[in-house]
Amino acid sequence: MIQYNKQKVKTHKIGIYLWIWGLLFVFSFFSYMVDYLNFEGSLRWTLIVLFMFSKAALIMSIFMHLFWERYAIVNVLLWPMTLMMLFVWIMVAESKYTLLTRIFYFILGS
Amino acid sequence: MSRAIDKLPKGWGGLTSDFGSDQKTFKGMSWGKSMMWIFLLSDTFIFSCFLISYMTGRASTTASWPDSSVVFGLEVFGTSVPLLLIAIMTFILISSSGTMAIAVKYGYEKNRKLCAIFLLLTALCGAAFVGMQAFEWTKLIVVEGLRPWSNPMGAAQFGSFFFMITGFHGTHVTVGVIFLLIMARKTWRGDFDTGRRGYFTTMKSDYVAIEIMGLYWHFVDLVWVFIFAFFYLW
Amino acid sequence: MYDESNYKIEAKAYSASDTSVSPAEEPEQELYHSKSWWTTYVFSQDAKYIGIQYICAATAIALVGLILSVLMRVQLAYPELNVLDPTTYYQSLTMHGMIMVIFFLTALFLGGFGNLLIPLMIGARDMVFPYVNMMSFWVFVLSLLVLMASYLVPGGPTGAGWTLYPPQSITSGTPGNLWGLILMLVSVVLFIVGFTMGGLNYVITVLQSRTRGMTLMRMPLSVWGIFVATIIALLAFPALFVGGLMLLLDAVLGTSFYMPAIIATSNLGKDLSTGGGSPILFQHLFWFFGHPEVYIVALPAFGIVSDLFSVHARKNIFGYRMMVWSIIAIAVLSFIVWAHHMYVAGMTPWFGFFFASTTLMIAIPTGIKMYNWLLTLWRGNIRFTVPMLFALGFFITFLNGGLTGMFMGNVGTDIALSDTYFVVAHFHFTIGIAPVLVVFGAIYHWFPLMTGRMLNEGLGKLHFWITFIGAYMIYFPMHYQGLQGVPRRYFEMYDSVHATSSGLNEFITIITIVVAVAQLLFFYNVINSALSGKKAKRNPWNANSLEWQTPEMPPKHGNWGREQPRVYRWAYDYGVPGADKDYIPQNLSSKDIGKANVEKT
Numbered sequence: 001m002i003q004y005n006k007q008k009v010k011t012h013k014i015g016i017y018l019w020i021w022g023l024l025f026v027f028s029f030f031s032y033m034v035d036y037l038n039f040e041g042s043l044r045w046t047l048i049v050l051f052m053f054s055k056a057a058l059i060m061s062i063f064m065h066l067f068w069e070r071y072a073i074v075n076v077l078l079w080p081m082t083l084m085m086l087f088v089w090i091m092v093a094e095s096k097y098t099l100l101t102r103i104f105y106f107i108l109g110s
Numbered sequence: 111m112s113r114a115i116d117k118l119p120k121g122w123g124g125l126t127s128d129f130g131s132d133q134k135t136f137k138g139m140s141w142g143k144s145m146m147w148i149f150l151l152s153d154t155f156i157f158s159c160f161l162i163s164y165m166t167g168r169a170s171t172t173a174s175w176p177d178s179s180v181v182f183g184l185e186v187f188g189t190s191v192p193l194l195l196i197a198i199m200t201f202i203l204i205s206s207s208g209t210m211a212i213a214v215k216y217g218y219e220k221n222r223k224l225c226a227i228f229l230l231l232t233a234l235c236g237a238a239f240v241g242m243q244a245f246e247w248t249k250l251i252v253v254e255g256l257r258p259w260s261n262p263m264g265a266a267q268f269g270s271f272f273f274m275i276t277g278f279h280g281t282h283v284t285v286g287v288i289f290l291l292i293m294a295r296k297t298w299r300g301d302f303d304t305g306r307r308g309y310f311t312t313m314k315s316d317y318v319a320i321e322i323m324g325l326y327w328h329f330v331d332l333v334w335v336f337i338f339a340f341f342y343l344w
Numbered sequence: 345m346y347d348e349s350n351y352k353i354e355a356k357a358y359s360a361s362d363t364s365v366s367p368a369e370e371p372e373q374e375l376y377h378s379k380s381w382w383t384t385y386v387f388s389q390d391a392k393y394i395g396i397q398y399i400c401a402a403t404a405i406a407l408v409g410l411i412l413s414v415l416m417r418v419q420l421a422y423p424e425l426n427v428l429d430p431t432t433y434y435q436s437l438t439m440h441g442m443i444m445v446i447f448f449l450t451a452l453f454l455g456g457f458g459n460l461l462i463p464l465m466i467g468a469r470d471m472v473f474p475y476v477n478m479m480s481f482w483v484f485v486l487s488l489l490v491l492m493a494s495y496l497v498p499g500g501p502t503g504a505g506w507t508l509y510p511p512q513s514i515t516s517g518t519p520g521n522l523w524g525l526i527l528m529l530v531s532v533v534l535f536i537v538g539f540t541m542g543g544l545n546y547v548i549t550v551l552q553s554r555t556r557g558m559t560l561m562r563m564p565l566s567v568w569g570i571f572v573a574t575i576i577a578l579l580a581f582p583a584l585f586v587g588g589l590m591l592l593l594d595a596v597l598g599t600s601f602y603m604p605a606i607i608a609t610s611n612l613g614k615d616l617s618t619g620g621g622s623p624i625l626f627q628h629l630f631w632f633f634g635h636p637e638v639y640i641v642a643l644p645a646f647g648i649v650s651d652l653f654s655v656h657a658r659k660n661i662f663g664y665r666m667m668v669w670s671i672i673a674i675a676v677l678s679f680i681v682w683a684h685h686m687y688v689a690g691m692t693p694w695f696g697f698f699f700a701s702t703t704l705m706i707a708i709p710t711g712i713k714m715y716n717w718l719l720t721l722w723r724g725n726i727r728f729t730v731p732m733l734f735a736l737g738f739f740i741t742f743l744n745g746g747l748t749g750m751f752m753g754n755v756g757t758d759i760a761l762s763d764t765y766f767v768v769a770h771f772h773f774t775i776g777i778a779p780v781l782v783v784f785g786a787i788y789h790w791f792p793l794m795t796g797r798m799l800n801e802g803l804g805k806l807h808f809w810i811t812f813i814g815a816y817m818i819y820f821p822m823h824y825q826g827l828q829g830v831p832r833r834y835f836e837m838y839d840s841v842h843a844t845s846s847g848l849n850e851f852i853t854i855i856t857i858v859v860a861v862a863q864l865l866f867f868y869n870v871i872n873s874a875l876s877g878k879k880a881k882r883n884p885w886n887a888n889s890l891e892w893q894t895p896e897m898p899p900k901h902g903n904w905g906r907e908q909p910r911v912y913r914w915a916y917d918y919g920v921p922g923a924d925k926d927y928i929p930q931n932l933s934s935k936d937i938g939k940a941n942v943e944k945t
Contacts, residue, residue, distance in 0.1 A: 171621075
């Protein structure tokens with residue numbers, strides 16, 4: 001640990017952080033505009049998700065440094081999210097079924 | 111300066127050689143940083159489950175769901191601006207992420223003063239965020255009559271999910287602010303230069319701790335990106 | 345990028361013909377040296393002590409679970425005695441389930457054996473973050489205290505079943521539906537917090553602090569089992585955390601995450617003016633955790649059993665690589681089978697196709713492991729020591745339990761068998777008997793490592809035969825009861841046609857009492873041998889893995905003395921042609937092994 005302190009570490013120039021900061025502002029502004037301009041339907045959905053993932057990717061890759069890390073940690077972190085994607089898909093289907101049965105039995109059937 | 115780690119295979123070949131090697135799998139990564147990453151993976155699953163539950167609750171209820179741009183709008187100079195407070199909160203949290211990344215940079219450059227200053231700026235932004243979230247909660251509870259168990263504007267679960275998810279996120283931000291203040295004090299005092307031992311763990315301090323703190327803070331921002339998109343915008 | 349400036353590995357790559365070991369990538373870890381009695385024995389930061397603490401605490405709570413199970417059995421067999429009233433029966437059932445699955449087995453395998461074995465088997469001096477490791481044990485103890493405190497609150501413990509399904513767990517009529525439920529959920533949340541602290545330690549220790557020469561594919565399968573189980577747990581417990589937190593909020597604050605509108609409009613107890621929640625959301629969240637949980641319990645048992653087989657049969661594990669990949673495949677698949685617990689719950693019917701398919705798929709890697717164990721024993725030099733007997737007992741009982749799982753994995757047959765004693769028989773065989781036999785076998789095997797003494801062999805064999813035959817006699821008849829349609833979680837059979845199984849119930853209960861009392865043999869053996877048992881020679885089983893190669897046995901603080909070991913081979917070089925002895929420890933270099941015809945591993 002002592003010898004670590006004596007070594008000089010190469011850091012990024014401050015510019016990259018400011019650029020990404022700015023880009024995040026831009027994406028947030030666009031996301032906000034999607035709501036302000038009252039986009040509807042699947043266009044709204046697509047844009048929201050697109051900007052969300054873009055911001056997430058920027059934060060993870062630059063601020064959290066994953067762009068420069070080795071593939072081992074990147075893969076270990078990203079592949080488990082496919083499990084969550086599956087869970088999302090299952091629960092979307094389940095919610096649709098629940099809503100269907102509620103409408104069918106409580107509203108139509110009453 | 112050519113570092114030893116640069117001589118290891120890169121890319122996908124590097125993936126297999128890292129997993130096939132002895133000693134460390136995540137080459138060049140300290141134990142604390144690896145632990146924080148895996149903890150964040152686990153925490154990601156928690157917030158994912160929260161958001162999935164929210165999606166399920168919203169999609170399966172026959173009651174009407176309040177329009178978030180109206181509920182979270184603010185009256186400014188007589189005009190109603192949708193989602194204004196949330197937009198400000200988002201900008202503040204993103205800025206805090208920026209100051210955090212810069213603090214990590216100065217930390218590694220051993221620039222004690224600037225590192226501590228940017229850590230304090232990050233903590234300030236975080237505290238401002240929590241303050242605004244508290245203001246939001248107060249407005250919704252007192253003015254709109256929103257409760258965890260009931261909602262005058264529509265489906266009861268709106269209140270339940272809102273308070274639970276933002277509460278959990280706000281708790282994470284608060285804990286982060288506390289640790290940021292501790293880190294700022296340690297930096298200012300020079301603990302990371304001298305390797306002074308910590309009070310609880312008696313382990314030696316090192317500047318990598320600031321990077322580890324940074325990972326946690328960026329995670330908190332990342333979760334907000336998802337909450338902002340799914341809860342407020344959708 | 346920043347972090348790696350400390351990285352010192354030389355550019356020379358490890359090539360197949362190069363038998364020397366890679367240089368050290370980082371300086372050795374600094375150990376915490378305790379100065380007082382409290383920090384040595386109570387708030388110990390040494391993983392070996394923490395492991396023994398976990399084993400003791402988990403065993404203590406298991407005894408509570410055992411007593412609860414005996415009480416329930418007596419009630420079922422002799423309802424006229426009124427040993428338990430219905431409320432107490434359901435409370436005992438719930439506490440028994442939650443204690444055994446989470447507080448006993450998970451804590452024992454991951455916290456107990458994980459702490460004890462992982463640093464030793466990979467050549468490390470301790471876990472990567474000893475302070476947090478110490479905290480994890482005491483948070484576990486706190487969670488046990490909160491759990492037991494539910495006996496002291498108004499209403500008593502919750503009686504909703506360990507699965508705690510809403511809305512019934514919150515509505516009145518269910519025992520302990522307020523305070524008992526709150527304390528149960530708080531204790532589970534505390535357990536998850538404590539486990540996360542420990543789990544991060546186990547995972548990062550295995551990934552980042554192996555000794556020189558110890559690649560992942562040279563680790564003993566015990567480490568693989570515990571390591572992969574910990575990863576599953578870190579990813580699965582969040583779902584329980586979220587599901588439990590929402591249940592807690594429903595109970596305390598009256599939110600309606602799970603409470604459906606129909607409760608509000610009917611007279612099912614609580615006046616719930618809220619509504620519109622989705623009870624099946626809880627089931628999805630719970631089982632997204634619950635199914636991986638049973639593999640969290642099973643995978644360490646798989647790993648440990650592999651080591652017990654190969655050491656006591658003096659033979660390398662057959663198909664080591666496939667054993668590792670099977671463990672990984674089981675872990676991945678375990679996340680996509682969860683709704684096979686929900687075929688009759690009223691979920692989307694088409695899910696049955698998907699989940700039945702994945703459930704049957706998971707039988708494949710499990711089957712591969714079973715065949716490999718069999719082939720490990722084939723033509724081995726089998727020593728019928730007590731650990732080997734328990735390992736064989738595991739094999740037979742897990743085979744039985746796994747086969748019955750096929751009937752419930754299929755949707756059609758599950759409709760008849762769901763919520764019957766067939767399910768009870770299946771899960772007791774797979775996670776009740778089989779892993780518990782492995783726990784016993786592991787304790788008999790590693791007792792010399794913990795205490796420097798051997799357990800009494802005769803008493804051990806007696807303990808084995810009573811436990812194994814007894815457990816079979818208890819749970820095997822339950823398959824028959826299940827096929828007859830006897831429902832589970834019923835307080836008694838009254839005058840129903842199922843009352844005709846009461847003769848069987850009596851038989852099962854009497855055997856239960858015999859087996860429960862026989863465990864006293866085990867405790868007597870442990871305590872007596874720890875104090876005055878036969879002193880063990882160093883490496884008493886002539887094993888290869890690193891935990892037996894420490895300078896002293898039991899290993900002292902820091903494990904390895906002056907220098908950490910270097911590893912040159914896998915852990916399974918038993919019976920190698922041309923070698924002097926029938927085992928070659930992992931840290932013996934090629935110079936030391938003479939003319940032995942080892943393969944490159």
